[in-house]
Amino acid sequence: MSTQNSSTTKSIRTASLVKRMLIGAAIALVLIALFVLPVEGKPEWGNFWKVRPLIIVPLAGAAGGACSYFLEYLFGEGGRRKALIVIVSVVIYIIGLWMGTVLGLDGTLWD
Template identity: 40%
Template sequence: MKTQHIFWAELLNPSKITRRALAGAIPAFIVIGLFLMMPYSIDKDWSKYWMLRPLFIVPLAGAMGGLFYHFMDTCRKCNGWNRLFTISISVVVYIVGVWLGIVLGLDGTLWN
């Protein structure tokens, strides 16, 4: 019973969860920030604050990818192919999540 308690305490450690979520959100914020800094012709029909939507959604998607990486931690502690497979799946989930966040964030503005 004690090992199960240690497992859940380690898995739900707030400092580790926050660190991994930030580690996923910061690169996503940088990517969308660089993408929004490119010169575009802005349509007059768009809201004055149209950039806020992608600046919130994309880092949120990156944070979810970081949380997925955190919750796969028990599988990553295995050796051999299991560890390589888990890291590969985590990277793919992060990239697809950020890509979907970019599509969702820019839908209706730059990607209409």
């Protein structure tokens, strides 16, 4: 008698996850760059004050992209359910992007 493994678990597609994270980070980088690059800083902020937001905000965007992937991975099976997941993912991404922007600009433009 042989045993068969009839596991129905889904595997994580790394390429798709990385693609979502890169898209989220790219959107965040463009938005923060449009906001930060035209600004001249105050002398007390230092020469490299723009580096912090240009690192932290894309990281928050990448986390939002990963959250979107995992929400779809866990719950995305049908039409209405998928539409709800897209809406929830966009809301989570916007909140995460806002929090990353506050964290990145804390002490400089967000004072």
